[in-house]
Amino acid sequence: AIQMTQSPSSLSASVGDTVTITCRASRDIKNDLGWYQQRPGKAPKLLIFGSSYLQSGVPSRFSGSGSGTDFTLTISSLQPEDFATYYCLQNYYYPRTFGQGTKVEIK
Amino acid sequence: QVQMVESGGGVVQPGRSLRLSCAASGFTLSSYGMHWVRQAPGKGLEWVAFISFDEKRTYYADSVKGRFIISRDNSKNTLFLQMSSLRPEDTAIYFCAKDLSFGSDWPRFDPRGQGTLVTVSS
Numbered sequence A: 001a002i003q004m005t006q007s008p009s010s011l012s013a014s015v016g017d018t019v020t021i022t023c024r025a026s027r028d029i030k031n032d033l034g035w036y037q038q039r040p041g042k043a044p045k046l047l048i049f050g051s052s053y054l055q056s057g058v059p060s061r062f063s064g065s066g067s068g069t070d071f072t073l074t075i076s077s078l079q080p081e082d083f084a085t086y087y088c089l090q091n092y093y094y095p096r097t098f099g100q101g102t103k104v105e106i107k
Numbered sequence B: 001q002v003q004m005v006e007s008g009g010g011v012v013q014p015g016r017s018l019r020l021s022c023a024a025s026g027f028t029l030s031s032y033g034m035h036w037v038r039q040a041p042g043k044g045l046e047w048v049a050f051i052s053f054d055e056k057r058t059y060y061a062d063s064v065k066g067r068f069i070i071s072r073d074n075s076k077n078t079l080f081l082q083m084s085s086l087r088p089e090d091t092a093i094y095f096c097a098k099d100l101s102f103g104s105d106w107p108r109f110d111p112r113g114q115g116t117l118v119t120v121s122s
Helices: none
Strands: A004-007 A010-013 A019-025 A033-038 A045-049 A062-067 A070-075 A085-090 A102-106 B003-007 B010-012 B018-025 B034-039 B045-051 B058-060 B068-073 B078-083 B092-101 B104-109 B116-120
Touching: A004 A085, A010 A019, A019 A033, A019 A085, A019 A102, A033 A062, A045 A062, A045 B104, A070 A085, A085 B045, B003 B092, B018 B034, B018 B092, B018 B116, B034 B068, B034 B078, B034 B104, B045 B068, B045 B078, B058 B068
Parallel strands: A010 A102, B010 B116
Antiparallel strands: A004 A019, A019 A070, A033 A045, A033 A085, A062 A070, A085 A102, B003 B018, B018 B078, B034 B045, B034 B092, B045 B058, B068 B078, B092 B104, B092 B116
């Protein structure tokens, strides 16, 4: 199975900061990479699919980039509701695989 | 309004079986591929299984292959996960998710979904 390695595993930031989370695939997955946000006790929410396509209703401060094996999620001007855990998901090979998650905490 | 409600979880002994259900409403289940994703307590997300809209394709995580079976009853708008030979490491909240759209198989969860908790313990 494809291994997805996310970094960092956690980070502390302030409201208004820009944060970047990276995800690396163990094999080329083209641009079939998505990003999910999960708040405590809630179901995951799809933010970005196809590496850079913003899911409907997701604020434009979220952006994604990358292809092949290296991908990035950027959150510009961090808002209080953005403090959550973020996961990448490779959607190219079965079985699908998630990264281990990045917890974004308030500094 | 899309809604997916998981049920069927509970406490079960190692080696036993359990069947989870996901009741779908607000969309035509027969038009979408469906997924199961789980999350062990305090841990990350793990994709578990997928079934295509027409039931012709199923895929599983290596950790459950040969023990779990995903199925669907489109006439009842319900997705299932039959879990056998359960292990303590199968303990998790199980979420169902639908494809983002027809032909776009990104898992999309019900924002109000709570999942169903499976605890495997003697």
